[in-house]
Amino acid sequence: xxxxxxxxxxxxxxxxxxxxxxxxxxxxxxxxxxxxxxxxxxxxxxxxxxxxxxxxxxxxxxxxxxxxxxxxxxxxxxxxxxxxxxxxxxxxxxxxxxxxxxxxxxxxxxxxxxxxxxxxxxxxxxxxxxxxxxxxxxxxxxxxxxxxxxxxxxxxxxxxxxxxxxxxxxxxxxxxxxxxxxxxxxxxxxxxxxxxxxxxxxxxxxxxxxxxxxxxxxxxxxxxxxxxxxxxxxxxxxxxxxxxxxxxxxxxxxxxxxxxxxxxxxxxxxxxxxxxxxxxxxxxxxxxxxxxxxxxxxxxxxxxxxxxxxxxxxxxxxxxxxxxxxxxxxxxxxxxxxxxxxxxxxxxxxxxxxxxxxxxxxxxxxxxxxxxxxxxxxxxxxxxxxxxxxxxxxxxxxxxx
Numbered sequence: 116x117x118x119x120x121x122x123x124x125x126x127x128x129x130x131x132x133x134x135x136x137x138x139x140x141x142x143x144x145x146x147x148x149x150x151x152x153x154x155x156x157x158x159x160x161x162x163x164x165x166x167x168x169x170x171x172x173x174x175x176x177x178x179x180x181x182x183x184x185x186x187x188x189x190x191x192x193x194x195x196x197x198x199x200x201x202x203x204x205x206x207x208x209x210x211x212x213x214x215x216x217x218x219x220x221x222x223x224x225x226x227x228x229x230x231x232x233x234x235x236x237x238x239x240x241x242x243x244x245x246x247x248x249x250x251x252x253x254x255x256x257x258x259x260x261x262x263x264x265x266x267x268x269x270x271x272x273x274x275x276x277x278x279x280x281x282x283x284x285x286x287x288x289x290x291x292x293x294x295x296x297x298x299x300x301x302x303x304x305x306x307x308x309x310x311x312x313x314x315x316x317x318x319x320x321x322x323x324x325x326x327x328x329x330x331x332x333x334x335x336x337x338x339x340x341x342x343x344x345x346x347x348x349x350x351x352x353x354x355x356x357x358x359x360x361x362x363x364x365x366x367x368x369x370x371x372x373x374x375x376x377x378x379x380x381x382x383x384x385x386x387x388x389x390x391x392x393x394x395x396x397x398x399x400x401x402x403x404x405x406x407x408x409x410x411x412x413x414x415x416x417x418x419x420x421x422x423x424x425x426x427x428x429x430x431x432x433x434x435x436x437x438x439x440x441x442x443x444x445x446x447x448x449x450x451x452x453x454x455x456x457x458x459x460x461x462x463x464x465x466x467x468x469x470x471x472x473x474x475x476x477x478x479x480x481x482x483x484x485x486x487x488x489x490x491x492x493x494x495x496x497x498x499x500x501x502x503x504x505x506x507x508x509x510x511x512x513x514x515x516x
Contacts, residue, residue: 117144119162120339121244122170122252122268123235127152130269135161136339146335148269155242167244168342170252171235171349173273173283177203177226178215178251180279185220195224213351215279223279225251225349232354247356248342249349253281255341262309262325265293267316268334290316297323313337439463443470443494443516450488454481459509470514475507482510489514 116139122132131154134146145161181198183191192214196207203210203226211232215223232249239246256264256275266273272289274282282289282296297308300323307325310318313334318326350356440463447470451458456476463470476482479501486496499511 116166118166118168118339118342119158119244120168120170120335120342121155121158121239121246122335122338123152123172123238125172125175125231127234127238131155132268132335133158133161134333134335134339135165136336138340138343141340143333143336146333152238152242155238155244159243162244166247167239168248168250169235169239169246170250170255170338170342171227172271173251173253173281175227175231176251176349178279178281179224179226181222181224183220183222192222195222199224199226211349211352211354213347213349215347223347225347227349232349236354245356246350248345250342250345250347251281251349252338253283254279254345254347255338256281256313257311257337257341259309259311262311263293264311264329265314265316266334266337267314268338272314272316294318294321294323297321439465439468439516440470443468443514446492447489447494447514450485450492453488454485456481456485468516472512472514473509474512475509477507479508482508482512485512 117135117137120134120136124130128151131149131152132147133149135144136142137144149155149157177199179199179202181195195214196210196212199212200207205228209229210226211229213225213227215225217223235249236246252268253273253275256266256273258264258275258278264275267286270286271284272282272286272293274289274293276282282292284292293310297310300308307323310324310326311329312318312326313329313332315331318324440461443463454476456474458472458474460473461470462472474482474485476485482498482501486498489496493516495515497513497515499513501508501510503509
């Protein structure tokens with residue numbers, strides 16, 4: 116599945132990171148950074164029919180675990196805002212409470228200002244996009260089995276502490292905050308904090324942190340990979356994405372019924388017409404088979420008369436082309452073996468005594484070595500397009516005798 120993942124800023128003037136990602140092939144299709152949210156309308160063509168996920172700064176979202184009474188009912192869930200009232204500044208009626216995973220009697224809750232949530236949705240709507248999922252950015256970082264995970268995104272750091280906790284902010288001060296947390300962690304656990312480090316930052320001088328360098332990849336690729344396993348969505352309750360399909364269907368069902376009748380009538384007419392065409396086609400095929408038998412009385416059995424005739428005509432046109440191809444391949448065998456390049460496809464033009472190949476090599480030097488060896492045998496070698504893929508070189512070669 117392909118999707119567009121957009122990381123919004125806290126404000127409309129903040130940079131917007133984006134990536135088009137294929138989760139099936141684990142491949143980046145396109146990516147970039149926009150100067151601000153006003154430029155997000157340029158992503159409408161990138162989005163197409165792909166699902167869109169937006170990541171938002173965790174600094175604007177409070178992630179908390181709430182302990183509920185045993186066998187909590189819906190009324191207990193409705194009371195969560197009042198359980199967190201002392202931890203929230205401002206009117207709780209202006210806050211939105213989204214429910215996350217539940218473990219036994221512990222309920223995960225994400226708290227965000229309704230105004231801030233509306234601002235993010237307005238950025239997306241103004242760009243002509245429809246967002247399917249809204250996630251606090253740290254929840255898209257792969258969770259470390261033991262310890263924390265850290266990712267550098269532009270001038271900001273994202274730190275995932277566990278399943279439902281994280282830090283996000285400017286790099287300059289957050290590095291110091293991580294070091295402070297590490298000291299507190301060591302005091303509490305009597306061991307250094309294990310840190311999966313997806314950045315180029317060095318923590319060798321921090322005695323309380325044991326940093327593990329993770330593969331250096333595009334930060335948005337790391338986040339896009341984490342989005343596929345993130346089940347949480349801030350778009351709940353009053354902010355839940357409303358599908359317009361059902362309403363549209365109610366408005367247009369009469370027209371759809373009439374269109375269905377028209378389609379059925381057209382299908383019947385086409386079926387009758389197709390039957391007539393099939394009879395004509397059967398007669399034409401019979402005539403073609405008769406003419407082929409007359410032209411090639413000793414041809415024997417065949418399955419596809421068109422393909423068989425093309426093969427015979429090509430053989431008549433090229434004459435000794437096949438033997439010339441074998442001679443060229445025989446003369447080039449040493450060049451193939453010594454340079455260790457492998458042809459993926461071959462195409463021989465007998466009229467020009469030219470062999471065109473798509474080849475795979477370990478490096479560019481192997482292609483040059485093959486060219487020199489072939490030229491030493493008296494061949495003319497021309498190189499076409501050359502690309503790198505999966506630590507190999509794929510190139511096009513034309514060899515003429």
